[in-house]
Amino acid sequence: MQVSIIGQPWGSWAINVRPVDWTIVGLFRSLPGRWWDPDRYSWFIPGTAAATTALLDVLFSTGLFSDEEPLSEAIPEVPVATKPPGSSASPPIENKPELFRRYVEALNSRHYSKRTVQSYLPWLQRFADFHRGKRLETLDEKAINDFLTSLAVKSNVSSSTQNQALAAVLFFYRYVLERPTTSLGEVIRAKKPIRLPVVLSRDEIRLILGELSGDKLLVAKILYGTGLRLMECLRLRVQDLDFQRNEIIVRGGKGAKDRVTMFPESLKGAVAVHLEAVKRLHSADLAVGWGRVSLPDDLARKYPNADSEWVWQWVFPQERRWRNAANGEEGRFHIDPSIIQRIIHEAILKCGIMKRASCHTFRHSFATHLLEDGYDIRTVQELLGHTDVKTTMIYTHVLNRGPSGVRSPADRL
Numbered sequence: 001m002q003v004s005i006i007g008q009p010w011g012s013w014a015i016n017v018r019p020v021d022w023t024i025v026g027l028f029r030s031l032p033g034r035w036w037d038p039d040r041y042s043w044f045i046p047g048t049a050a051a052t053t054a055l056l057d058v059l060f061s062t063g064l065f066s067d068e069e070p071l072s073e074a075i076p077e078v079p080v081a082t083k084p085p086g087s088s089a090s091p092p093i094e095n096k097p098e099l100f101r102r103y104v105e106a107l108n109s110r111h112y113s114k115r116t117v118q119s120y121l122p123w124l125q126r127f128a129d130f131h132r133g134k135r136l137e138t139l140d141e142k143a144i145n146d147f148l149t150s151l152a153v154k155s156n157v158s159s160s161t162q163n164q165a166l167a168a169v170l171f172f173y174r175y176v177l178e179r180p181t182t183s184l185g186e187v188i189r190a191k192k193p194i195r196l197p198v199v200l201s202r203d204e205i206r207l208i209l210g211e212l213s214g215d216k217l218l219v220a221k222i223l224y225g226t227g228l229r230l231m232e233c234l235r236l237r238v239q240d241l242d243f244q245r246n247e248i249i250v251r252g253g254k255g256a257k258d259r260v261t262m263f264p265e266s267l268k269g270a271v272a273v274h275l276e277a278v279k280r281l282h283s284a285d286l287a288v289g290w291g292r293v294s295l296p297d298d299l300a301r302k303y304p305n306a307d308s309e310w311v312w313q314w315v316f317p318q319e320r321r322w323r324n325a326a327n328g329e330e331g332r333f334h335i336d337p338s339i340i341q342r343i344i345h346e347a348i349l350k351c352g353i354m355k356r357a358s359c360h361t362f363r364h365s366f367a368t369h370l371l372e373d374g375y376d377i378r379t380v381q382e383l384l385g386h387t388d389v390k391t392t393m394i395y396t397h398v399l400n401r402g403p404s405g406v407r408s409p410a411d412r413l
Contacts, residue, residue, distance in 0.1 A: 007047065012125055015043040027058045035122045046121065099136060099176060106175040111256060123168035137177055144169055159192045196397055197364040198355050205365060211347035215316055218274055219340055223359060225264035227366035227384050230359045234334045238275065239311035243268060252296065259385045282313050290321060290330045367395045
């Protein structure tokens with residue numbers, strides 16, 4: 001088996017495994033910003049230090065490679081080619097590194113989330129790779145449509161993936177090249193199919209919760225009892241829980257929106273006991289000189305001591321402190337979402353539930369069960385944080401009974 005890692009002139013790594021080892025290929029899916037190019041039969045990752053380190057960690061974790069060489073020698077810096085356009089070595093696009101820097105700055109200046117930046121940047125890289133040898137500034141709507149068509153026909157991506165790629169490219173043209181949408185002409189948008197959400201019954205919810213324990217059980221109960229998204233739940237801080245008003249405040253939810261949802265009465269006792277354990281853990285961290293958490297935006301500079309205060313601590317901190325190799329500082333982040341996803345997936349399999357359920361299914365079940373109990377759709381919309389009530393209306397299609405209590409004639413035979 002041979003793994004080839006080749007630096008691309010547009011600032012990324014091309015990774016090729018021959019013959020294909022699916023164990024290693026499966027590990028590539030955990031790399032940040034990775035994408036698959038079927039034309040080259042290769043994986044691509046950004047040429048950043050973080051992505052390069054993650055790649056090396058993945059390869060060394062297999063035990064098939066040696067990590068005796070320093071990182072700087074094991075994989076050198078991504079080269080920048082200087083061959084003229086039209087050469088056979090995929091020439092760089094003129095000023096492309098500068099354009100990419102401006103692209104990231106434009107996203108950050110408009111307060112797009114880190115996940116959005118991580119999603120958009122690889123799409124712009126793929127778009128540039130698709131039109132290698134050409135200047136991005138000269139490409140028109142036909143070039144965009146050709147790229148989107150290739151994604152649908154050759155890569156067989158879904159409509160949502162295709163629309164995400166379009167959004168990433170259009171953002172580049174609007175806010176980096178400052179070309180208005182009207183100047184791009186008619187851009188083809190994929191029609192997104194209407195899919196019904198998977199919903200668990202109350203009995204299935206009880207079975208899944210019965211397979212969980214500890215803080216993982218509490219996370220699952222909050223997901224179902226409040227309708228929070230997984231990351232909204234894991235990012236909760238102590239001050240976001242209002243025991244007196246029976247409210248949970250969601251900070252910076254999807255679309256950078258705050259909202260208030262219910263605090264289930266049945267969970268308040270378990271949450272209080274859990275917070276006592278977290279506070280003891282926080283006190284122990286403070287005793288050894290740590291106990292600080294990351295703060296949103298620029299609050300760490302504005303309030304220098306806030307990161308060690310109890311109210312700013314995560315409700316669900318990770319079990320072990322992380323260590324910053326650069327300065328030796330230690331701290332705790334919230335539980336990694338992949339841990340909760342894996343445990344809930346295993347619980348669903350153990351219960352023998354024949355549905356494609358996940359952590360997000362608890363949110364779907366929350367909304368559907370509220371509508372079944374007779375709550376109006378506007379209330380459910382506010383609890384879920386949907387901007388448009390049409391988004392919430394999808395749950396009316398999966399109710400066991402319609403608004404008028406429609407019963408099938410077959411049930412009367």
